[in-house]
Amino acid sequence: MSSQVSQYIRDNRQQHLDQLIEFLRIPSISALSDHKEDVRKAAEWVVESLKGAGLTTAQLMETPGHPVVYGEWSHPDNTHTILVYGHYDVQPVDPVELWDSPPFEPVIHDEKLYARGASDDKGQTFMHVKAVEAMLKVNGTLPFNVKFLIEGEEEIGSPSLDAFVSEHKDLLASDILMISDTPILGKGKPAVCTGLRGLCSLQVDVKGAKGDLHSGLYGGAVQNSIHALVQLLSTLRDEEGRIQVEGFYDGVIEPTEEEREGYKKLGNYEEELKSELGVSELFGEAGYTAREHTWVRPTLEVNGIYGGFQGEGVKTVIPSLAHAKITCRLVPGQDPDTISELIENHLKAHTPPGVTVNTTRFDKGKPFLAPTDHPAFKTATDSYEKVYGEPALFTRMGGSIPVVETFDQVLSIPILLMGFGLPSENFHAPNEHFHLENYDKGIETLLTFWDTLSL
Amino acid sequence: MSSQVSQYIRDNRQQHLDQLIEFLRIPSISALSDHKEDVRKAAEWVVESLKGAGLTTAQLMETPGHPVVYGEWSHPDNTHTILVYGHYDVQPVDPVELWDSPPFEPVIHDEKLYARGASDDKGQTFMHVKAVEAMLKVNGTLPFNVKFLIEGEEEIGSPSLDAFVSEHKDLLASDILMISDTPILGKGKPAVCTGLRGLCSLQVDVKGAKGDLHSGLYGGAVQNSIHALVQLLSTLRDEEGRIQVEGFYDGVIEPTEEEREGYKKLGNYEEELKSELGVSELFGEAGYTAREHTWVRPTLEVNGIYGGFQGEGVKTVIPSLAHAKITCRLVPGQDPDTISELIENHLKAHTPPGVTVNTTRFDKGKPFLAPTDHPAFKTATDSYEKVYGEPALFTRMGGSIPVVETFDQVLSIPILLMGFGLPSENFHAPNEHFHLENYDKGIETLLTFWDTLSL
Known part of the structure; x- marks a missing residue:
């Protein structure tokens, strides 16, 4: 990637963070009907942000529920397209009394940005927008066409998106789908998520x-x-x-011995988890870590x-x-x-x-397993490694992104789950936050990916 | 009882009901600290009501919690005293959305008065005040001295009353205690409650x-x-x-065979209860009705x-x-x-x-059992019979009036539980109400009791 592109990101860091804070101020809680207008306001904010990034198309598209934001940029010379998915809606905030600062008044403290949605998923969605913006502003072009699909119902299970994706299958046609809504393993330990529950x-x-x-x-x-x-x-x-x-357990595909061996290499998680959760003992089904x-x-x-x-x-x-x-x-x-x-x-x-x-x-x-033999997965781990100085591992995640299964079935393209959050960032809980270290490195990783991907 | 006294009650019925409605409008929920001032307001209302009835003393007496209302009237010729206990506080009202009319906006519908506290216990307490008022206004005197102790913490377990009663044992000294906070058996079926849980x-x-x-x-x-x-x-x-x-069951005193036989004479309750509660089956410990x-x-x-x-x-x-x-x-x-x-x-x-x-x-x-061989119990059942035309039965009640045990221990006088509510009147639940038939007959029963009691 050109150093000018990285320089653009560095030069505009404060301005970009101010924009993200503005985005996080919108209480776009999709589960609560009282916040319907806020959800729409967040969608409109994303449209403006995509326009500002230099996309040629950026618009609201209505659904029976909250609107989808769609954006694109293409060039006749490009033969391949990257689709980026994210969501602009957030979880409810209760018990609100357990937040140290109000969930919709973002604050940066100790190089962490605290707000509902900081990490899940406004912050991570915003990074893709800024990566594309940097390439377009500096180079005037992108090595691949890009499409953005940013929805507003992820936190309520994406009830409208199945129909939307099926209906707009041609519009969304792409070669690869990138999603940043999963955590890495820990500070300085990048990972590509290859499975979701x-x-x-x-x-x-x-x-x-x-x-x-x-x-x-x-x-x-x-x-x-x-x-x-x-x-x-x-x-x-x-x-x-x-x-x-x-x-209940009928048909469950047990992990292979090879997978289980791989997980063991990640080291013992139990003590760290007990301390993180503040419990004296863990609790779970016998026979599994x-x-x-x-x-x-x-x-x-x-x-x-x-x-x-x-x-x-x-x-x-x-x-x-x-x-x-x-x-x-x-x-x-x-x-x-x-x-x-x-x-x-x-x-x-x-x-x-x-x-x-x-x-x-x-x-x-539905649960999901990624096709890890596709070349984009190697590009992804290499990009992480270049920026973080540590090899990225294939992991799974216990969370659900219901729409991933829809994309898998309807679009039939590889889905690359490249996240930048940390597991300790309180997604769905009070005091959600996002480490700015991963915000910075994440944008750099995305830029490296765009620069080195060969399709 | 003199027919003039009864006539006074009949002549002033509408005015008295208007007063009761005013009383019921005060949301004196003792459990919720937000209603502390309302509870006090209700206490002050009772003081004014006792003064209006002709009592010579009527005042608030402070406690660590909500105040007690104390009132009395005495005459040198009287050798015996009746103590009346009641409570002016009420239960919370949630789930408030299940009320057909707002709990603190009393309405009379189908000869039933709907409001939180209508039956438990503002309505029943008010009847004692009106009975005494009628005798004082018409006769200028009472056959016994009277003392009123109306508290504001019954619905939270009377936390201040134990100490209050112990501290004011001499002030409260009486020959018999009357309480109307228990239901009769059903429409036209009077009962004296001889036990509480x-x-x-x-x-x-x-x-x-x-x-x-x-x-x-x-x-x-x-x-x-x-x-x-x-x-x-x-x-x-x-x-x-x-x-x-x-x-848990250690030490439980089982009812005697005689008691159980008596309860059987009251008839089968199961079908009536199922229909009243709207359930297809009851649920309870095997071996008991x-x-x-x-x-x-x-x-x-x-x-x-x-x-x-x-x-x-x-x-x-x-x-x-x-x-x-x-x-x-x-x-x-x-x-x-x-x-x-x-x-x-x-x-x-x-x-x-x-x-x-x-x-x-x-x-x-603590649980309670009454001394049913005391003559006041016979006067009570006879008074009910005279007004209702049906013999009054000795029953028990499943509810608790914690202070009864205190009175029993500290004052050591017979406690007569003469209630006028119906079991179906939704005490503690949405749409609490009080049948005016029992309001009218209840005052008459109390007047008969005062008139025929011999101590």
Whole structure:
């Protein structure tokens, strides 16, 4: 890559960070309908940013939900196209009282940028825009055509994107897809993510008596919706964390011995993880390491539970209603619809007496494995190594990017997951942040990739 | 009783109801610190109401919590005194969206008065004030001296009243204590309550990792606080509702065969209860009827549960914190402190790996049995019979009035629980209401009692 391009990035660093901070100030929480206008505002911000970068096309494209931002630049001499995917929406911020600074008032502290979306995924999306901008401003051209697809529903499971990608298959046609929404292994330890877990999710609603009851007048003679929910949820996992839903593990593709050996080379993760999480002991299925628990094993987690009185003190009530939110992380060999159905059947079969149970399905996404023999993967690891001075490893990630499976099926092109976040950056949690070291090195890595890729 | 006294009640019915509605408009929720001023306002309202009724003394008396209202009227010729206890505080109103009309905007519909506190206990307390007012206005005197003790912390377990009663034992000295805070058996079926269940309560706080975690990045390798809480709570009861806390049933005084025979004469309650509660089946400990479940058997209920994400849709988070609120209804032979300790020990012994569990105790109250051979009990049942045209039965109640045990121990006088609410009036729940039929008949019953009591 030309040193002028890098120099452009260095010269404009403060201005770019100011722009990113402006982007992060927009509370584009896709899950909350109150923030619908903010989500749109963030989309419009991305359009302007792409225009400012020199793209010839940059526009909002409507969906049944939040809009997609599409941008492109092409040159008749270029024969290949890189598609960049990112998302401009962010997770909710509660419990907001646990943030050290307000989630939408970004602050840089100790070379870390704190804000909801700093790392997941506004910061990482922004780096691609700036890399392209630098090449266009300095060289007036790009070695490949580029297309940007930046969506606003990733954090709610991309409900509109499947249809959007299918409908605009020709518009999106490219040779390779780049996504920066995955973490590297740690400080100075780059990695290319070659696998993601899938997702299925559902809400469980338990109803007992037709209204809340006085626990003195009725207690002992009627089912309590919370007890019923607790009893029901307790049947989902055994005491060691193994999921008890019949058929849940059927078809799971176990990692190969070679893969497991590779993960072992990454070193022991348990002590680091305990310290990071502030727990005295980890907890997981027997026979697997913590890394394997999060990368190659499926999970079932209750993400939220609520019912009855939640205020100060106590209220002697038998609640009519109790609710739980459940998500599963799925691994290759598991299908979200099948797993949802198995869970629904389990809940039905284990419903305690005296209550009715209803379920509602939410987000889902299939698991993913990358074609690591494609040449772009070698270019990617080499680019990381050149910038970071450390070889990049092939890893997996326990998170889900549901749309990856859609791209895989609809576009049938290699998907390169080149992330720059650190695992400790509190994605989805209070005090999300992004290390500026990886912001800087990440843009340099992307520029090296563009410069050295041969398709 | 003189017909003029009854006539006074009839003539002033609308005015009295307007006063009660004014009383009910004050949101005196003792559990919520935001309503502290409202609670005081309700106390001041009661003072004015007692003064208006003709009492010679009526005043606020401070406590470490919400104030007590004390009032009295005496005449040198009277040798005996009736003490009336009631409470002017009310339960919280959530889930407020389930109310058909706002809880603090009373409405009369179909001869029922809807408002939080309509029945429990503002309405019933108000009836005593009006009965005394009628006798004083019409006769200028009362056959017995009267003292009123109306507190503002009943719904939070009367934390200040134990000390208050002990400290003011001489001031409160009386021959009999009347309380109207218990239901009759049903429409036209009066009853004197001869037993109450006690109460103990605690909050359980579970903590896993030091913060909320992304379920993709960490899921499978770390304990989830909600799963741990669910697992812990599921150990407290078996699938049939029998409490599994070691020693919980030790010392429980079983009802006598005679008592159980008496309850059977009240008829089958199960079908009525199912229909009232809108459930297809009841749920309770084997070997007892529904009436026994609620009158003579102890319970352990989770009254509230919360943790993780509770908003729209899903959030793929592993929550750090999860909480539950637990109360037990206790029967004669059980001690609240002992039971709390047994539960705490159980929770400690069953804490799942990877989390810490803390407990906080809240309200408590001992169970109670009345001395039914005292003559006031016969006068009470006769008074009901005269007004309702039906014999009044001795029953028990599953609810708790913690202060009853205090009065029993400190004042050592017979406690007469003469209630006028119906079991279906949604105490502690949305759409609490009070049947005006029992408001009218109740005042008449109280007047008859005053008129015929011989001490």
